[in-house]
Amino acid sequence: MRKVRVQTQGVEYRTVARVVSLENLSAQWRPELRFLVRAADARAVTKIAQLRSAGLANLILLIPNRDAAGQWQAETVLETGGTLIDGDVVAVADHMNHAHVLFRYTDQHHTVFLTNRCNSYCLMCSQPPTKHDDSWLANEAVQVANHMASSPHTLGFSGGEPLLLGEHLRRVLDTFAHHHPNTRYDVLSNGRLLADPSDAEHLLNGLSERMTWMVPLYGHADFLHDFVVQSPGAFEETLAGLLNLHRFGQAIQLRIVLIRPVLENLAGLCEFIGRNLPFVREVALMACEPIGFALANPELTDVDLRDWSAELSHGFRTLKRAKVPAILMNAPLCALPQTLWPYAHKSISDWKRTFAEDCATCTVKAECAGLFSWHRQGKHAMKIQKIEGIINV
Ligand code: SF4
Structure with missing residues (x-):
């Protein structure tokens, strides 16, 4: 913010x-x-x-x-x-x-922050959760919806875990949908509190169809996912939540943050998604943001994606075979094999994005996601190497 x-x-x-x-x-x-x-x-x-x-x-x-x-x-x-x-x-x-x-009226990416509380404790959380009562943020979000003079193309809701707002989340979502009916909404949620069918029905029944739920999944087995989110039982709850989202016709983007324990099992995870969750709208594979808990766990989170080109390419092939669309987010083009460049999105919010000195003369800068502004050249595993010559992205 x-x-x-x-x-x-x-x-x-x-x-x-x-x-x-x-x-x-x-x-x-x-x-x-x-x-x-x-x-x-x-x-x-x-x-x-x-x-x-x-x-x-x-x-x-x-x-x-x-x-x-x-x-x-x-x-x-x-x-x-x-x-x-x-x-x-x-x-x-x-x-x-x-x-x-x-x-911010002129921004391309808009996010409304709903809470700093969370029921997970992810190894690479960019916004480490706190326990204090911040329920006033729900009222503030309603105020934001009322005060926006224009309706953006897309607006995201983030936390923490927005589902912890309980019934107030529905009030926030309904207010935005009422005042800005043509906007598309992304809700960043771990989905765990949608595991209960009646809670899911309460929140999702009759909800605007312009929502996409962005739900992280970090493994194809409970011990893998639960380790990354540091919460026993999270895998089962997330899967039940995903099925309930599907039951109420909500669009889902699965989010996979590319840290070491996830990359080591990426093949199994992509296979699992293709077999068991083919209804998701897309899968987003995301480079890890070097901030928050990621800085405290560098041995697990600080990776150079160039070392994982084979795993990324294999994961994309598996999802493609299962007809599940996949995209890459937050990854500089020079960190990816060129075959994956068409899937890379310029996803880093304007106010968080920067480029390295070398980028100034890089041929593909205009198409590149760039770097998080807290990326410190030489301090992280990800190496930046400018692309020279004429390249089609
Ligand atoms: S050198 Fe910079 S602009 Fe070029 S691909 Fe890498 S990060 Fe992007």
Whole structure:
């Protein structure tokens, strides 16, 4: 989640608001929303003060420098960097020295964070779970749906484990589907809490058909999957959850993070998927994000995919034979055999992606997923090697 440095005055606990220019305010104003109204000069501040006096109490002043506030006494956000743009949905509060950008209008990838709690404890978790009560995030997510001025093509829900929200998850999903009916939704979930048929029915019955459930599976036997997610019984629960998702007509993307114990058994896993889970929409094989628990378990998670080309190619052939589509995510093209390049997606979110120095003159940079911005050249097994000459991707 992007953070933007701000100073606030008089803003109550995590107020969610939409950034808007004064010129566009009249077209966008609704009484149930909050607005951060941009004011660059005294004339604009006076105008916003008049609107507030006339009863538009849901306006917060957004100024680029302290002097611009003039005589304004009400809620104020000072942002000197000029990073916030019209259409952004942010959370601000006096106790924070930054704004959380909950929806960035111009981004290609959008994610709404639902909880930091989780019932698994994966070896390579990029967002290590915590136990504290963050159930307020469900209400904040509903606020985000209300405040978004535009509907993106796709929006993801992540955690932690979103199913831990219980009935509040359905409220969040229904709110987004209601306000943004043309958006496609990706729900990142381990699926375990869908093992119970009545819980699954409660959540899934009548749910929008524009959802895709992204469920990780790390082995074709319980001891393999349960080891990676560090949770006994997870394999059985995940399989039952997948079957219930299928029962209610939900689209599923299986996610396989390519760490050592998974790569060592990739052939068996792909065979298992082809035989037992042929109904999934696709399988995503993903390079591991070098952050969070992955940094604590480098012997299991830090791999150079070039050393596993044969296993990856074999896995793709197996899935293809079973007619299960497969894609590659988060992997730089130079780490993959060229035969797999057509399956590689530019999947790293804009704000997380970077390139190495060598990439500047690489022939395939425009098609490459690049690197996570926390990738440290020379510190990880994955070697970056620019591609030269004319290559068709
Ligand atoms: S050198 Fe850089 S741009 Fe080229 S394939 Fe590797 S990571 Fe991608």
